Amino acid sequence: MRKIRMGMVGGGEGAFIGAVHRIAARMDGEIELCCGAFSRSAERSIASGKTFYLNEERCYATYQAMFEQEALRNESDRMDMVVIVTPNHLHFPVAKMALEYGFHVLSDKPATLTLAEALELQTLVESTGQLYGLTYTYTGYPMVKEAQQRVALRELGEIRKVVVEYPQGWLANTDGDDGKQAAWRLDPAQAGISCCMGDIGVHASNLAEYVTGLDVTDICADIAGSVDSRAMDDDGTVMMRFNNGARGVLLASQVCIGEENSLKLRVYGDKASLEWSQMEPNSLWMKFSNKPSQLIRCGVGPMSSLAEANTRTPAGHPEGYLEAFANIYKNFAGQIQARLQGQPASEVALDVPGIREAVRGMAFIENVVAASHSKLKWHRFTLEPIQP
Amino acid sequence: MRKIRMGMVGGGEGAFIGAVHRIAARMDGEIELCCGAFSRSAERSIASGKTFYLNEERCYATYQAMFEQEALRNESDRMDMVVIVTPNHLHFPVAKMALEYGFHVLSDKPATLTLAEALELQTLVESTGQLYGLTYTYTGYPMVKEAQQRVALRELGEIRKVVVEYPQGWLANTDGDDGKQAAWRLDPAQAGISCCMGDIGVHASNLAEYVTGLDVTDICADIAGSVDSRAMDDDGTVMMRFNNGARGVLLASQVCIGEENSLKLRVYGDKASLEWSQMEPNSLWMKFSNKPSQLIRCGVGPMSSLAEANTRTPAGHPEGYLEAFANIYKNFAGQIQARLQGQPASEVALDVPGIREAVRGMAFIENVVAASHSKLKWHRFTLEPIQP
């Protein structure tokens, strides 16, 4: 056994999400950062790499150079996987080249710029046989996994209704403090056709599908920009139908002043219900007809083995966002490790969002935008590319 | 000054909402129950009246008899107002006759069985000059009034988004414990064309319009019944547009297992936001961009004079549903008292849902049902009767 060696594209100094990825990768000591193309500037790439204690020779000026040169290195220190933490428009070309060069890929979301790209990526993943993972962070929380397991065990009975909401407030004003974070997300060339749905709506839809095990089949959507000068959506509502007939509602917004990152899921079945909030992630409510609600707490009493495998601390020692993120890294590394050992990956390791979720996420974005433009109420959710 | 004398139609022993109305009427000592037609059975009407310490002669067998005979009584003990606590289909005929006989009317919601009736009632209220109030209980909470005042003072800036939800779970199963409460609500002949929207959706829509001071102008709706044998809706979502361009979402459900009576309102403006939950009614959250949220608590620090006038206890001594209900009674009685004294009613007294809200509530029900049937996404909210 050895550590998995990771390269990074994007995420140079000052990029919030790059730092988060590095912490997540480091947390369990199973992955080491071995190289990177951290910035479009060679100098800045090297400067960043030095702060991560990398050798200068492995701080590349471009991702192309990185793949080419890493591929030439000896197997004993060559990169195993690349993580992609660039703006959206680069996700696909970087992932494509990585797969073609034989590297496993862990990508930030959304998977690509368009659904067409995601479908092409799917073909590539299948043809190359390389591993592909997607950092839908919120499915990394142990209590989300616990929820998923309880639904799978039919503790809720048949699902009737799903309410998932994701209000944020950070784009409520034109000139926020977070100028850099906002800039590329509001530029269709870098972000794709949707800001709010592409940035956070996909998280909400992924969370709903992950926990319920259901697929969205039909939607009715209403998205819009709330701030005058803005071309892209910053707020939206989606009514949904799932493949078992359940009804759903998804709310996502970046202009709800005072909301931080309030992703919340409620699932109502015909036997019981559950509720989970990202802001208090170690709690999961189970609700029943005419008997007391139960507060399931991470680490208290028997949890599903899946939730337990994704927990590091005992009850009452709160784990948070970085640990959820680290679970995705740890499990994805587990897949690579299994392959290195020539063994099948465990169920725990396999529980990472992958190419199926990549495609469905991009489909969600394109279907919502199309449905929002439609005068008809219901729009059939399709995996065919919609964007011209 | 004397107490206001009230007659009651419906609400005999065992009827939950009748007991609630009587408590609300009694709470502030300004109203006395003087007579009633509590049941369709004369015997049971008398039996009920006795438990309220009424004279047998003023326990009537029918509401018609009550209005006829009370009208003949001496002014010194004649009924001033009638409260209507029957199933929905009787609201209109009772209110109509009461107005025609010169009595003021306080009615449970929804105001009538159809929008057409509501419009006829509006004409009658205007022509008779009698007072008309509607018990949209939730607008009686002091913190709801505080919210309304803060919006009116533009503390939130321009309203951009309204999210109002009202999940309950009591109709999740076919055979609940609450058989009697459910039976008439699921019978269109008694309840009207909607169960969920007629019973609780109207509360949610009234709350949103009351607090924001805005009117719904367009809707997109999806309502349905979740339990097989059921003809009527028990769950629904409504996307909305308001007359200032704001977007809204209304969720109402009676099949969300484990939810009690979780009416909750969030209003997002371009300067600040607010949030209120009926289950913790003495709290009101104010949220801001990049500074700490404030927890406004009933009785702590200066409140608006409107909220203060609707508060009975100091901070930390929780008031609840019955006090909110009593506020509607107290303020409606204040209108009658003002008329008895030949004086204009105070702003506090006038802050009671009236015939305008009665009409808009019935319009809400009919528009939502029509919109839900439509294949088009958006439906123009109209005050014209829709139901055939």
Add this chain to the structure above:
Amino acid sequence: MRKIRMGMVGGGEGAFIGAVHRIAARMDGEIELCCGAFSRSAERSIASGKTFYLNEERCYATYQAMFEQEALRNESDRMDMVVIVTPNHLHFPVAKMALEYGFHVLSDKPATLTLAEALELQTLVESTGQLYGLTYTYTGYPMVKEAQQRVALRELGEIRKVVVEYPQGWLANTDGDDGKQAAWRLDPAQAGISCCMGDIGVHASNLAEYVTGLDVTDICADIAGSVDSRAMDDDGTVMMRFNNGARGVLLASQVCIGEENSLKLRVYGDKASLEWSQMEPNSLWMKFSNKPSQLIRCGVGPMSSLAEANTRTPAGHPEGYLEAFANIYKNFAGQIQARLQGQPASEVALDVPGIREAVRGMAFIENVVAASHSKLKWHRFTLEPIQP
């Protein structure tokens, strides 16, 4: 059956607690206010009485006059019971005269000015056979009664530890807005030897003993005044031993800035635990070893019959402080009604704090003050008068 007729001593216009008592008495329609000595000024007593729609002849200038003249009235309209809502120093003389004149007594707390008076009162209650109740309001909450029942049924096993806290902040500054409320509570001649323990500490100790069914046997106390000019205590901590060996802690304070009325009880047994907070009174937490906590909610699922009998609304329609207060009135009225009917009172009616709690409350105050003065750690809780 007829309504119970109540006279009031104290509580004229503007007195907060008088208004609360009247609302509580009115709420269930079983009690009518028939007379009162509302103020030490005859004129103001009459003025107050008029606002309650009383005849001038039954608005008395003194409580002595009230008892004398009411005793002479015909049985058909004579007062049945008196409620005492004066400052503390009058509780005893008024109660004493009432009992001697044959009236039942409901008294605000603490029962008397001294333990010696409480013991004398106990003798009088026993010798006259009149009914005596004490408005320890917080034991009127249905979820407190549910807690008491669950402890009694040994659901918690043997009680090991009790933590009861009652922080308020309203006396944190010398010159508060609540000048009148503060003035007499800080005057030993009117309030007795303790401000904080007499005003709120007794509530906390009563709540702990009521729910656990245990008696305090030993205490260690530390009370003090936090504001310079103040002679009386405004803050204190009491460590306790109960008669089963359990340990306890009681915190009470009037100088905890920002705290409203945060009475909170936690009871830990060797099988399970419970927690209740007055600020969210319709919830009761049950906690277990290594399995999920349960949120017991008023009206959800089967409650004890005692809790149910003290509940007026269905789940999710919050009841509050006034309803808890009204429960004490309703149950005390039930005792009187049973006596009028010549029948034994029900268990529900008997569940009102009485003369035993009156004596223990006054003992609590005197024991805490004595213990606080002692250099020894532990002080044996005694029912012998301590104050010189």
Add this chain to the structure above:
Amino acid sequence: MRKIRMGMVGGGEGAFIGAVHRIAARMDGEIELCCGAFSRSAERSIASGKTFYLNEERCYATYQAMFEQEALRNESDRMDMVVIVTPNHLHFPVAKMALEYGFHVLSDKPATLTLAEALELQTLVESTGQLYGLTYTYTGYPMVKEAQQRVALRELGEIRKVVVEYPQGWLANTDGDDGKQAAWRLDPAQAGISCCMGDIGVHASNLAEYVTGLDVTDICADIAGSVDSRAMDDDGTVMMRFNNGARGVLLASQVCIGEENSLKLRVYGDKASLEWSQMEPNSLWMKFSNKPSQLIRCGVGPMSSLAEANTRTPAGHPEGYLEAFANIYKNFAGQIQARLQGQPASEVALDVPGIREAVRGMAFIENVVAASHSKLKWHRFTLEPIQP
């Protein structure tokens, strides 16, 4: 700049706290584990080390061997610091030898087995000039640091009252699941003279002193064991006086069934108050007289620079226990780094519990045990060893 190299004593595979320390050390990429004496068995030490990807030659059989051999290594890869994660009785001998061999020490708490040892350690720290840190984890939370800064800036005015509580339930039963964790904590030879106060009471007292900047001067204590077969305390209450005259209460318990790790601090000043709970660590309440409470949230609006420097994620992305722990590592590593660079350490780096807190913590334990045995109420808090 290079990474700080860390050795570990104790914390082999399966030891909960060892894993936590390693995660904390890894999180920010500034520290690498270079060696360890993970177990008293040489074989198990090597086996553990291999799972951390260490060379076998740096997996030592004893801490003595580790210090001796690491001291001989070339400066380019020699250990800089040792972290001690053994049971309590080894803290002192390991720390002593490490300091004598010239290594910096980061120790788990409590610092030693006795106060006498702690004082000896203090002398050694001063004489060797090596760095010493103590993992009072909870002071690593950004909102705790925010609280400390606000108190220091006098936002609360003069502190009047401190309430700190730390209830857990995991030792409520004799035979828990956590047998190994419990065993040494209940053995005085390994744990010292107190279980509850030594394990969690010291955290609570450190938190109170850290946030308020005050020192405890007098105490009154009541500690006891709740489970029959148990020699050591598992529950206790301490009344306190601080050096500004403020009063305090500390509750700690390991037998409060259903409590997880509910460390909670409330500080009441004469101008404002604050409240923080470890179970929801990203929130800090500020409370005021007669105006709304404010919910300070990590990452929302301007925080103190100290809190900000200890934060990794934006608002609404919860950080937890491991991040708080990592802050202690990061800041302690910052002290070492500064020394390596020949520069003064920053204020942020210096904000780590050190030898002063080590001594006060051991004094707290011995003073509480002595005070609990005393028949007198108040016990003067002393830094002189008490234990025979």
